[in-house]
Amino acid sequence: MQSFQQDCVELAFRRFRRGEVDRRTLFAGLAALGVASLADGQAQAQAARRLVMVNWGGIANQGFGNFYGAPFMAANPGWTVEQDSTGPSAGRIRSMVESGRVTWDLCDSSASSSVLLGRQNLVTKINYDIVKKEDTLPTGFALEYGAAPYSFSSVLCYDSAKFPQGGPTSWADFWDLRRFPGTRLMRRDAMATLDAAQMALGKDPANLYPLDVRATVRKAAELRRNAVYWNSGSESEQFLRTGEAVMGQIWHTRATVLERETNGRIKFIWPQALLQAGIFVIPRGNPGGEGAQRLLASMLANAEPQVELLKLLGNGPCNPRAAALVPADLRKNNPTDPENARVQVVLNGEWWGRNYQQANADFIDAITG
Secondary structure, eight states, X not given: OHHHHHHHHHHHHHHHHTTSSOHHHHHHHHHHTTOHHHHHHHHHHHHHHEEEEEOOSTTHHHHHIIIIIHHHHHHXXXXXXXXXXXXXXXXXXXXXXXXXXXXXXXXXXXXXXXXXXXXXXXXOOOOTTTSOGGGSOSSSSEETTEEEEEEEEEEEEEEGGGOTTOOOOSHHHHTOTTTSOSOEEXXXXXXXXXXXXXXXXXXXXXXXXXXXXXXXXXXXHTTGGGEEEESSHHHHHHHHHTTSOSEEEEEHHHHHHHHHHTTTSEEEEEEEEEEEEEEEEOBTTOTTTTHHHHHHHHHHHOHHHHHHHHHHHOOEEXXXXXXXXXXXXXXXXXXXSHHHHTTSEEOOXXXXXXXXXXXXXXXXXXXXX
């Protein structure tokens, strides 16, 4: 009989981990079988030792597992960190929290999403007694509802063969179709696009925010008849690889790939790039409880694994001690290298968290209308 009860508990927990039943249904069913007390003990033991980190797939699964999960498990015997690559969209986080079926502990998100989710009481505040602010960059990387162990940038990338007299050096050049003719490439998303448009309008990058949404949307719309728009990183590469666009705003990780495979024909620049925080959030009611805060603290505190992540994925390390550990041949493509960071603009996630929904709607209307 005891073996049968144990089998029931194991089966029930497998269904719970897959999100097929919520916690209340789980324990109601086990109570009906008379094994709730056995299950309660097992639940507490499992919750205390297991954390689920959610990423967007691809080799991030390998990178986050090796360079975030493994160091934490090595320092905390008995704990496990599992990777889930199903994509932690804000909508899925909302659905989990509102249904009471939270199976995720730590999610790869963004600064703006952390603000939006926090205002909706869908994620947990970061406990900065556990997570140390000094383990990440000082501005825009340690927020109320999220903190960043990595970074990336939206850069101006161009095909130098199209501009033998010299390529663009600013977002004003990006908008200048007379001096730099050819099709432009932009993301089908307002974030970073409107920031670039604001610089093209002449606003001082050091005082870029708040953005003038109406003016920047109009500026973005000026290019719509001479632009193509990307939805995924791989798509952004392809537009430039095939020559459908002569220059574009894309992620630095993708620009680095293009520069390498074309032996430098396709180039990108750091001045006026938008430096963005790779923010992680903790869904409210996460099963691992405080363990998620401890895992996030470990991710920020360990500089060496962040450098290894740079080698694998191209994501910039955020720990201030990491820059000195980056090999010389990688510094050129590291967004948080001091020489690269000082000429960029840190994207203001707080502003975007408050304004994204309306600004993005206005932007999409303008480029498709």
